[in-house]
Structures are given as C-alpha cells and as structure tokens.
Amino acid sequence: MPPQRTRPRESTGASASTDASESPPALAVEGLTKRFGSGADAVTAVDDVSFTIDRGSVVGLLGPNGAGKTTTIKSILGLVLPDAGSARVRGIDVHANPRTAYRHVDAMLEGARNDYWRLTVRENLRYFATIKGVKPRSLTDRHERLLEKLDLLEKADEPVRSLSRGMKQKVSLASVLASEADVVFLDEPTLGLDVESSLTLRRELRRIVEERDLTAVVSSHDMDVIEDVCDRVIVMNEGRVIADDSVSALLRRYAATGFSVTSADFTDDLLDDLRARFDVVETTAVDGATRVEVATDSDGFYRLLDRCRERGVTLEAVGTVEPDLEDVFVELTGRER
Numbered sequence: 523m524p525p526q527r528t529r530p531r532e533s534t535g536a537s538a539s540t541d542a543s544e545s546p547p548a549l550a551v552e553g554l555t556k557r558f559g560s561g562a563d564a565v566t567a568v569d570d571v572s573f574t575i576d577r578g579s580v581v582g583l584l585g586p587n588g589a590g591k592t593t594t595i596k597s598i599l600g601l602v603l604p605d606a607g608s609a610r611v612r613g614i615d616v617h618a619n620p621r622t623a624y625r626h627v628d629a630m631l632e633g634a635r636n637d638y639w640r641l642t643v644r645e646n647l648r649y650f651a652t653i654k655g656v657k658p659r660s661l662t663d664r665h666e667r668l669l670e671k672l673d674l675l676e677k678a679d680e681p682v683r684s685l686s687r688g689m690k691q692k693v694s695l696a697s698v699l700a701s702e703a704d705v706v707f708l709d710e711p712t713l714g715l716d717v718e719s720s721l722t723l724r725r726e727l728r729r730i731v732e733e734r735d736l737t738a739v740v741s742s743h744d745m746d747v748i749e750d751v752c753d754r755v756i757v758m759n760e761g762r763v764i765a766d767d768s769v770s771a772l773l774r775r776y777a778a779t780g781f782s783v784t785s786a787d788f789t790d791d792l793l794d795d796l797r798a799r800f801d802v803v804e805t806t807a808v809d810g811a812t813r814v815e816v817a818t819d820s821d822g823f824y825r826l827l828d829r830c831r832e833r834g835v836t837l838e839a840v841g842t843v844e845p846d847l848e849d850v851f852v853e854l855t856g857r858e859r
C-alpha cells in the first residue's frame with residue numbers, strides 16, 4: 523500500500539494547557555513512555571523519551587527496526603495513547619488539548635491511507651487544504667509550484683488511483699508540504715521515489731522550511747536523505763534516545779575510518795596484492811587513476827605506503843576516509859539499519 527497522509531485523530535483530553543512562555547519550541551516531548559502487552563510478553567516500545575525541537579529545523583528520527591520511532595511519532599500524533607509523559611506542539615499539550623495542538627501539525631505516515639483515490643491530484647490538494655481550514659485560493663500558488671517541482675503537473679487532473687506508487691507518494695508529500703502546519707512528520711518521505719524526485723523533494727523541503735519557518739521530523743532509513751536535509755539527528759535504540767546532536771557533531775565524534783591512496787599505476791595484479799594484505803573497502807576510477815580505500819589505523823596506513831613504494835607505485839594523492847552518517851549509525855546502535 524502506498525504511503526498516504528495521515529491526519530491525527532483526537533485523543534481523549536482533559537483540561538487545556540498551554541505554555542506561558544513567549545515562544546515555545548515547535549515540539550517538546552517529555553518522559554514519553556509506551557508499553558505494549560503485559561507480563562512476560564510486555565514490550566516497552568518507548569522508554570522515557572524526551573527531546574525538544576526548535577522552530578525552523580529539520581530533525582531526523584533514526585533507529586534500527588523496532589527502536590520505537592513509529593510509536594514515538596504516533597504517541598505525539600495521538601494515534602497511540604502513551605502510558606506516561608507529554609508532548610507539546612508550540613507549547614500546547616497534544617493530549618490535553620488535541621484540537622488546538624493538531625491545528626499546527628500535519629503528517630505523512632507510511633501505510634496509512636489518506637488521499638482520496640477517486641479525486642484528482644489537484645482536488646486532493648484542495649480538499650485537504652480546505653479541511654485544514656485554509657482558503658483554497660490562497661494555496662493555489664503553493665500547490666502549482668509543488669506540482670511543477672515534483673513533476674506532477676501532467677497528472678494534476680487525473681485521479682490519484684491511476685498514478686504509480688511513487689506519484690501517489692508525491693501527491694501525499696505535496697499535500698503535507700502545502701499545508702499551513704507548523705510541524706510536519708514525514709515517515710520515509712523518499713521511499714519509492716526515483717533519484718531525481720528524491721533530490722527535488724529534499725530541495726523543496728529545505729526551501730519550504732526556510733521560507734515558512736516550518737519544523738519537520740523526518741524518519742528514514744536512507745542516511746543520504748537524513749544527512750542531506752536534517753540539521754540534527756535523534757537516534758533511538760530499544761525505546762530510548764541514545765544520541766541527539768547535530769549531524770556535523772555526530773560525524774565529528776568518530777575518527778577517520780580509513781585511508782585512501784590514488785595512483786594511475788594500480789593494475790589488477792597490484793590491486794589483488796593490496797587486497798591480500800589489507801582490508802580494501804572500495805576501488806574507484808578517478809580521472810584515469812584508481813582510488814583505493816582501505817579500512818585501517820595509522821600503522822596500517824604506513825604499511826600501505828611502504829607496500830606501494832615496494833611495488834613501484836607512484837601515488838598521486840593520499841587521504842583519510844571520513845565516516846558518514848551510516849558509519850555513525852552502526853557505531854551507535856551496533857546494528858545495520
């Protein structure tokens with residue numbers, strides 16, 4: 523089933539409560555806890571999770587399967603009732619005062635149906651804008667731009683049901699991005715999109731965030747997407763937050779993972795020789811030369827240089843291989859995604 527927009531349901535709330543401060547954060551989660559089941563079968567899906575997200579930022583929510591990301595998001599959206607803790611959108615408690623809080627929120631969750639497949643793309647955008655209380659006329663420019671940017675103009679007057687999976691995904695995204703929500707949740711926003719659409723979406727998301735001071739929480743298993751669009755990353759594992767930092771700070775936490783040597787002298791025979799002696803991670807053709815990446819510490823790097831010298835290889839460049847978000851994720855969680 524294609525990812526569709528999900529509109530948060532009202533949860534049972536008691537008294538209204540708002541933060542008295544002048545400019546409360548876009549989102550503040552405090553001590554959120556959710557257990558499923560009971561007795562020996564009980565699972566603590568979310569375990570005392572707290573974080574605050576400022577306005578105008580894009581935050582990645584990462585974690586291996588079962589880490590508790592979806593349950594956290596659903597608890598904030600009122601789709602799951604947490605056992606403990608609170609979530610506030612712009613200072614408004616989502617459980618105590620859901621109507622007011624969710625006026626600020628929109629979400630695209632994977633697997634939830636929300637676009638009306640019998641309506642055309644344009645009708646869907648207009649419909650969802652209207653039920654959010656936005657005057658459709660004021661949204662027309664925004665819709666047209668998104669339709670154009672996401673390459674949907676040609677299909678704009680076709681029923682959504684006739685579109686491909688990736689296109690349906692784009693309609694859902696356009697609908698969320700065109701809304702006037704202050705906080706949007708995007709679960710796997712680029713899943714099923716082709717490379718070009720994925721890049722366009724990332725650019726549009728950043729542009730909209732800057733233009734409208736939007737706050738986005740992005741959950742994705744695609745580290746390139748996260749590294750590209752997020753200012754900050756919250757990593758969860760086994761229900762808990764195990765890291766919460768800017769992308770650059772997370773990358774700085776870890777030393778270089780290896781070294782690279784580049785030469786035009788590398789033959790297949792020489793590369794086999796290096797593979798037999800070192801942990802060669804990757805070989806890449808670069809402007810008539812070959813760049814060889816080796817996972818090793820500095821001692822290994824000096825042995826690599828010695829071996830190249832012994833074999834008469836003239837090196838054009840040497841360098842370190844810096845970790846990417848994927849490496850950081852594996853270090854933090856001890857698991858592949």
Ligand SMILES: Nc1ncnc2c1ncn2[C@@H]1O[C@H](COP(=O)(O)OP(=O)(O)OP(=O)(O)O)[C@@H](O)[C@H]1O
Pocket residue numbers: 558559565566567568585586587588589590591592593594
């Ligand atoms: N409705 C439910 N009933 C029982 N257990 C649940 C329910 N929903 C989630 N869980 C359990 O809670 C834990 C966290 O699940 P959750 O879906 O929040 O993780 P996730 O980080 O979103 O994982 P994924 O990346 O696979 O989507 C898992 O152990 C899951 O099996």
